[in-house]
Amino acid sequence: xxxxxxxxxxxxxxxxxxxxxxxxxxxxxxxxxxxxxxxxxxxxxxxxxxxxxxxxxxxxxxxxxxxxxxxxxxxxxxxxxxxxxxxx
Numbered sequence: 001x002x003x004x005x006x007x008x009x010x011x012x013x014x015x016x017x018x019x020x021x022x023x024x025x026x027x028x029x030x031x032x033x034x035x036x037x038x039x040x041x042x043x044x045x046x047x048x049x050x051x052x053x054x055x056x057x058x059x060x061x062x063x064x065x066x067x068x069x070x071x072x073x074x075x076x077x078x079x080x081x082x083x084x085x086x087x088x
Contacts, residue, residue: 016080025077032070036063 020028040063 013080013083017084020077020080022077022081025080026074029070029072029074029077032073033067034070036066036070039063 039059043059
C-alpha cells in the first residue's frame with residue numbers, strides 16, 4: 001500500500017500499513033485498554049469490602065500504563081489510516 005494521501009511515499013508508514021491494519025490496531029488497543037480496567041476493578045472491590053487502602057499500588061501503576069499504551073495504539077492506528085487516504 002503506497003501512502004498517496006497527506007504524505008509522500010514513506011517506507012515506515014508503508015511497512016506499518018502492511019503489518020497493522022486499522023481494524024487490527026483498534027481491536028488491539030481496545031484489548032490493551034479493557035484488560036487493565038478489569039484488574040483495577042478488583043482493587044476497588046477489595047478497598048470497599050475491607051475499608052482499607054489499596055493492597056498494592058504496583059497493580060494500579062501497571063494497569064494505567066497498559067491502558068495508556070492501548071489508547072496510544074488506537075490513536076496511532078487512526079493516524080496511520082488518515083495518512084494513507086488517497087487523493088482524488
